[in-house]
Amino acid sequence: MNKILISSCLLGVPVRYDGTMQQLLHPQIMTWQQQGRIIAFCPEAAGGLSTPRDPAEINNDKVISNKGDDVTAAFRLGAKKTLRVCQQYGIKFALLKESSPSCGRNTIYNGEHQGIKIAGMGLTAALLEENGVRVFSEQQLPALLQALA
Structure with a gap:
């Protein structure tokens, strides 16, 4: 069975910028966990950012924090x-946290730290x-399920 990359915060790991999570509770995710299909990953933690950390926007x-620090690297x-993780495990599908400067699939914040999404x-x-992994946000879980069917 194919592995699926999922944002760690959607799996209940408190790695968001504010030290919280946004756990996505869905029976299919529990099934995937039982099947060993999920690879949990937080790009921001993997990039060396601390938790909690200053909010950042593109x-x-x-990528600039709300204090003006350039955290692009x-x-x-x-x-x-x-x-690399996706390539290592042959992952073709990812479920990522919408609006994040890392994981946003359809929306991100406008870069002015005013809470406005674009x-x-x-x-x-x-x-x-760009590298052939189909990305879905937590708001697109039905579309991911259909793509995997």
Whole structure:
């Protein structure tokens, strides 16, 4: 059975920027866990960022924290490590956290730290898609299930 990469925060691991999680409770995820199909991964933690950490948003191809720090290198490193994991396990599908500067599939924040979402992709989601991994957000779980069927 094929493995599926899932954002660690969606599996109940408190790795989000604010030290929390956004656990996605769904019977299919529990089934995948029992089958050993899930690879949990947090690109931001893999890139060396701490938990908690300052919120960051994409602005002009850079990832900038709300304090003005450029954290692009850590986000890029995390994206590359995520791609390596997908390649190592032959992963073709990923379920990632929407609106994250790493994992956002359809939306990200506008880069001005005002809580405004815009259409766009996080660095990890974009890199995975560019390399043949189909990325879905937690809001697209039915579409992922259909793609896997």
